[in-house]
Amino acid sequence: MSSSATTRTVRRRTLRVAAAALTAVAGLTLTACSGSDAGGSKAAGQAGSAVAAAGSDGAGSGAAVHGAEPQAGSGAKADNKAEATAGGAGKQAGSASAARGGKAGSGIQRCHTANLKAAFATGEDAAPDPNASGATTTSIVLTNKGGRACKIGGFAGVDLTSENGGQRWSLARSSAKHGSITLNPGDSTDFSINLAMAAGSDEGSYQPAHAVVTPPNETTALTLDWPWGPLVHQDGATHPGTFVNPIG
Structure with a gap:
């Protein structure tokens, strides 16, 4: 090869x-x-x-x-x-x-105006001292006139109206604590109003003709004739001597 x-x-x-x-x-x-x-x-x-x-x-x-x-x-x-x-x-x-x-x-409901009756406590010990200098009280009694138990507590609204009906004074409320109570048919409770009576006072006076009372949480009122004398006129005062205390 x-x-x-x-x-x-x-x-x-x-x-x-x-x-x-x-x-x-x-x-x-x-x-x-x-x-x-x-x-x-x-x-x-x-x-x-x-x-x-x-x-x-x-x-x-x-x-x-x-x-x-x-x-x-x-x-x-x-x-x-x-x-x-x-x-x-x-x-x-x-x-x-x-x-x-x-x-x-089915529990107990609050007390409604239609089932309540109001009146001033006018017994001997309940009458305010007309000569007291701002330290007396009166009480308004509320009675359950309905046919079933109801609960009530807190502040009622209280407006005072003058004799001629032209002046209205909505009373202030205290800072007191409160609870609620049950009223059976016919039972009563009350609340007090501190009063600054005008007797012997140099300040202007206010003579109420009526007390218009609205129970707590209600809008309908009960009207009572005012049974006492004139008050010191303090509807614009920061700390008036006339004010409402609570129920319960």
Whole structure:
């Protein structure tokens, strides 16, 4: 064989080896890419399966709680029994609430003006001292004339009107604490009014003709004749000597 023929043969072998090497490298590269894709698909598939499994478990638990047909027996029966017990307790709680609501609905209401009678306490000890210098009192008695018990407490509104009806004095209220009391049919309670009597006073006087009394939380009033003498006129004073005290 000539030297040129030998050279051509070696060259062809070299090219075949190079081509084979390139093919092998390409195969490895494709295999690596394919492996990565497969792994990603597998991971995604597993994650999807896990989510599906979790959703299935959740649905299964919910179905069991809501009375689905038991598969294994004791566990499902226990769940159904617990559900029945909880349902019974809920019904009992609802019944108790309804009973309480009914009781509250039939409770004692406040005293309304239409069921009250008002009068000044005019007994010997109840009459204010006309010569007192701002330290005397009078009382107004409120009587339940209705046919059922009622509650009353707080401040009544008291307006004094003059003899000619042209001047109205809304009495201030004290800062005394108060509660509420229950009046059965025929029962009475009272509240006091501090008075600054005008007898012997150098200040201007005010002679009331009537006391207009509005029971607590009411808008309708009861009108009484004023049985006492004149008061020191202090309707614009910051701390007047004539003011109302609370019921209860």
